[in-house]
Amino acid sequence: MIYYPYLRGRQFDLAALSTFTETATPNVVPIIEPVRDVPALPKLLSRAHQNGQSLAVIKNPQVDHYNYQAAKRYPIDDLFRFSEIKPAYILTPLLPSEQLENSLVIVQHYADLKLFIDHDWLPNSATILAPPEARIRRLLAGRNFGHLFDHYQVPDHSADFSRLTDSFFSNDWQFAEQYGETGFSDYLTQGAPYFERGHASRTVTLHLIYLSNQQIRIRHFVSDQHEDFKHQREKYFEALAKAVAWINTLSPVNQTPATAQLLQLADEHHFPGMGVLKSLTIQHHLTIMSRYMQCEGNA
Secondary structure, X not given: OEEEEEEEOOHHHHXXXXXXXXXXXXXXXXXXXXXXXXXXXXXXXXXXXHHOOOEEEEOOOOOOOHHHOOOOOOOOHHHHHOOOEEEXXXXXXXXXXXXXXXXXXXXXXXXXXXXXXXXXXXXXXXXXXXXXXXXXXXXXXXXXXXXXXXXXXXXXXXXHHHHOOEEEEEOHHHXXXXXXXXXXXXXXXXXXXXXXXXXXXXXXXXXXXXXXXOEEEEEEEEOOOOOOOOOHXXXXXXXXXXXXXXXXXXXXXXXXXXXXXXXXXXXXXXXOOHHHHHHHHHHHHHHHHHHHHHHHHHO
């Protein structure tokens, strides 16, 4: 069973993955959909190769402008020669089928998958990630496939997270086993929608997952102030104080290097910026999911 966390190649995504790839985790293979032509991406891929950590990189990204830049300042094509750097594609009707051999194929729409199946364009060597729909599972019977699902449900207003501070996040391993899947994927606590530029929020919210009885649950820590878009620093400390109180109650299995850094930020009364906070929540997520995979694999 493989976990495929799906990330975009934003600065904080790449920073989190740089930390994650310091040691190899065989049953976690992050997917990167590049969005910027930046030096951090080839550096990350080289680092992953050196440390033996597999990554999948989408070669036809569908968000932002990366795919439309003919000449890259920081090319990555040469890095696919390394076995740790795996090609991935988002399935589209015009995608050449010969590119899909031994690749990771991400299905977004049933109609696209049916087109490729009906015309025998989908090679058996491909690993497929698709929405968890019964009609899709029927099409993929006998193939190497898993499901991709967005577990991060966002209310209309971030302040509404304060009404439900703790909720179920996923039990993907059990779901995948039930349907004979070989892996699963999600968008972590970032969500599937992509925005080219960040936008201010009336609240500052931290989202941290944790293990509980073979499930992944999630806690939301919301700032008290939410009347306007001002005072982001003060709102951050309000949310962080709530997170720290909870982190101090956790058993060791749910404490991570990222939560230790959050405790240190609170002790130092330091606001590092929202990008660093997002990177820390991603690092925490990857560590907890690595432990989840290990626990379920040994069960």
